[in-house]
Amino acid sequence: MQNVSPFHIAIPVHNLDECRNFYREILNCEEGRSSDHWVDFNLFGHQLVIHYKPKTETDSLHYNPVDGHDVPVPHYGVVLPWDIFWSFAEELKNKKVRFKIEPYIRFKGLAGEQATMFFLDPAGNALEFKAFKDLSQLFAK
Numbered sequence: 763m764q765n766v767s768p769f770h771i772a773i774p775v776h777n778l779d780e781c782r783n784f785y786r787e788i789l790n791c792e793e794g795r796s797s798d799h800w801v802d803f804n805l806f807g808h809q810l811v812i813h814y815k816p817k818t819e820t821d822s823l824h825y826n827p828v829d830g831h832d833v834p835v836p837h838y839g840v841v842l843p844w845d846i847f848w849s850f851a852e853e854l855k856n857k858k859v860r861f862k863i864e865p866y867i868r869f870k871g872l873a874g875e876q877a878t879m880f881f882l883d884p885a886g887n888a889l890e891f892k893a894f895k896d897l898s899q900l901f902a903k
Contacts, residue, residue, distance in 0.1 A: 770808070771809070771838055772813055773812055773887050774815035774821075774885065775813065775885035776815060776816060776817035778801065781801075781812050782812065788857050788859060791804055806840045823888055829869060832863075833880065836888065838889060838890070839889045841891075844877065844893045846893070859881050861879055861881045862882060863879060865878070866879070873902035878890060878891070
């Protein structure tokens with residue numbers, strides 16, 4: 763695998779203060795630059811920006827069946843080292859995060875076997891964090 767560069771993602775949130783607290787206090791993201799309408803965060807070395815956008819009636823997630831679970835779409839997240847994934851999952855449980863899909867092993871015994879978990883931020887954005895014991899399986903077919 764080539765060296766991975768940090769990605770940048772900007773997501774809409776309808777309550778900037780509530781989401782700022784979630785990313786800073788629950789996910790332990792270091793806060794960077796900000797204004798009255800957006801906040802930068804360091805999400806495991808990647809640049810996440812939350813932008814204020816008023817909530818609308820059409821703001822909703824779609825779900826696709828994957829491995830016996832309903833996976834929220836769209837979603838984003840980070841592939842973490844195996845041990846960090848499990849300690850992060852435990853930390854989220856201790857902070858009473860409500861999972862859409864509890865941490866578990868997906869595709870067990872198959873190509874692409876991975877640990878994964880899904881949860882929502884306060885604005886309803888879906889996050890997935892995952893890990894591979896063998897990172898070479900990231901794109902395995």
